[in-house]
Amino acid sequence: MKKITSFFLTMIFIFSLCGCGNGTDVTDYSASQNWAYLESDETGTAADVFFICPTVYSGSDEAQNMPLDDEDAKASFLGATNMEKGIYDEDARFFAPYYRQAGLSVYELPADEREEYLSFAYEDVKDSFEYYMEEYNDGQPIILAGFSQGADMCIRLLKDCFDDPDINELLVACYAIGWNITEEELEEYPHLKFASGEDDTGVIISFNSEDESIDDSLTIPKGTKTLAINPLNWKTDGTYADKSLNLGACFTDYDGNITEEIPQLTGAYIDDVRGALKVPDVSPKEYPAGLPIFEDGVYHLYDYQFFYRNLQENVNIRLEAYISKAS
Numbered sequence: 133m134k135k136i137t138s139f140f141l142t143m144i145f146i147f148s149l150c151g152c153g154n155g156t157d158v159t160d161y162s163a164s165q166n167w168a169y170l171e172s173d174e175t176g177t178a179a180d181v182f183f184i185c186p187t188v189y190s191g192s193d194e195a196q197n198m199p200l201d202d203e204d205a206k207a208s209f210l211g212a213t214n215m216e217k218g219i220y221d222e223d224a225r226f227f228a229p230y231y232r233q234a235g236l237s238v239y240e241l242p243a244d245e246r247e248e249y250l251s252f253a254y255e256d257v258k259d260s261f262e263y264y265m266e267e268y269n270d271g272q273p274i275i276l277a278g279f280s281q282g283a284d285m286c287i288r289l290l291k292d293c294f295d296d297p298d299i300n301e302l303l304v305a306c307y308a309i310g311w312n313i314t315e316e317e318l319e320e321y322p323h324l325k326f327a328s329g330e331d332d333t334g335v336i337i338s339f340n341s342e343d344e345s346i347d348d349s350l351t352i353p354k355g356t357k358t359l360a361i362n363p364l365n366w367k368t369d370g371t372y373a374d375k376s377l378n379l380g381a382c383f384t385d386y387d388g389n390i391t392e393e394i395p396q397l398t399g400a401y402i403d404d405v406r407g408a409l410k411v412p413d414v415s416p417k418e419y420p421a422g423l424p425i426f427e428d429g430v431y432h433l434y435d436y437q438f439f440y441r442n443l444q445e446n447v448n449i450r451l452e453a454y455i456s457k458a459s
Contacts, residue, residue, distance in 0.1 A: 159200065159256050161229060161263035166200065168210045169217075171225040172268050179304055179451055181220045182264060183228040184257055184278035184285045185213045186310070191235020196249050198233050206230060211386025216436050218388050219444045220277055220307075223451065227268070229260035233281055239350060239425045250284065257285045258292060265299070273454055274299075275447065276306040279436060280351075283311035283338065290336070295323045300334065304454045307443070308338045310435045312351055312358035312407075326359045330366035330446060331453040337361055337446075339402075339409040341438060343416055343429035347406065350425050351432060358407040363439040363446070364400050375399040375413050380441035381434075390440075398438060411438065 164170055168185065188208040189198035198205050213228050220226070234249040278286040286308040294300045300323055313336055318324050327335040339360040340351045348354035364373035381397035382390045398413035416428035426432055436443065 159230075159232070159259060161260045162267075166230050166260075167228065168206075168213050168230055169226045169228040171227065174225045177223055177225050177272075178455060179224040179273040179275050180264075180269060181224045181226045181275045181277060182261060183213060183217070183220065183226065184231070184282035184289075185209050185228060185233070186278070186280035186282045187233060187236050187239075188212045189233055189235045191237030196235050196238055197252055198231075198235060200230055200232060208386075209233075214386055214388035215384040216277075216279060218384070218390075219436065219440060220275060220447055222444075222448065224275060225268075225272075227264055229257065229264075231256035231260065231285075236423070236425065243353075250281075253281070254285055254288050257289060261289055261293060269302070271302070273304045273451070273458075274302045275304045275451070276308075278308060280310040280432065283308035287311065287313055287317075287336070290324055291317075291321045295321070303334045305333060305447075305450045306336045307447075308336055310340060310351060310432055311338065312340065312356060313338050314356070314358060318359075326368070327361045327366075328368060331449050333450055333454040333457065337363075339363060339435065340407075341400070341409045341411050341431035341435050343431065344410050344412055346408070346427070346429045349408075349427075349430045349432075351430075352406050352408055356407075357405065360402050360407045360409055362400055362402055362409060363442045366446070368402065370402050370404045372401040373399050378439065378442065379445060381438045382440035383437050384440075393441075395441075400439075414438075 159166055189205045209230060217226060231253055233253045238246050238249045276286050286306055290306055294303060325335045327337045352358050361368050362373050364377040365371060375396045375398050378396050378398060381394045383392040385391050398411050400409050400411050403410050411431055419431060419434055421428045421430050422433050
């Protein structure tokens with residue numbers, strides 16, 4: 133683990149380079165207010181979920197990374213976390229740090245200019261995870277989960293911290309949904325494994341939903357082929373999964389309540405060129421992109437919602453498989 137002095141020097145150096153974030157202080161994860169969820173007192177659970185929130189902060193000229201004293205941004209952060217929490221926490225303690233995430237405006241920059249802000253966000257994520265491991269984990273199995281920017285942060289965390297065999301053996305699975313992960317990355321980081329079925333453990337689960345007409349997006353730029361697994365049939369090839377396999381699309385509010393549930397909303401298959409999860413039974417008119425960084429037909433906002441019940445079931449399947457192997 134990093135020594136405090138070297139960490140402070142690193143952060144000062146980063147701030148001097150990019151001037152991003154909210155001051156030059158290091159986020160104190162011993163303070164409960166810096167956690168959206170810190171369920172450290174719950175007992176009798178089978179695993180811990182470490183969840184990394186998607187992008188909710190818009191960004192501004194003054195602060196491209198979310199200031200942790202922005203109460204409106206933190207309320208949105210908590211709400212977005214609640215929207216996905218119900219997938220993961222049936223038999224787990226839930227940990228979700230507030231972090232100085234890159235603002236949405238950062239994704240409008242050229243790719244090579246985004247990294248300073250994303251790297252800054254990752255420093256908070258890594259620091260919070262290290263604090264969680266030191267203070268709370270105590271050998272508990274870990275479900276790592278995130279969406280969009282949160283998925284990017286999950287993959288960074290896997291690369292950076294889970295090369296430690298003692299930590300890696302605790303990994304039930306990493307649900308890094310709404311971001312790309314390539315075969316080249318697995319070759320570069322041999323401790324990473326991508327899922328190949330519904331019950332393998334210590335693996336990455338990832339996909340990016342889109343209309344059949346889409347051939348380029350922020351999450352899968354043209355020319356990129358990402359790895360993906362189909363959340364309806366848990367296959368990694370182009371085998372079509374009929375909508376009859378969809379246990380329920382669920383649309384949630386900022387309190388985590390399911391406001392609408394639609395069984396068998398859509399089927400899905402993996403495109404063998406891009407690795408995208410093609411979603412044929414809905415239309416961009418019904419489910420618009422909703423964000424200026426995506427064109428209609430990119431179903432990024434619906435990655436979790438379209439396949440909510442299947443993901444919820446799968447978390448339990450993988451956790452049971454992990455426990456069975458460990459016993």
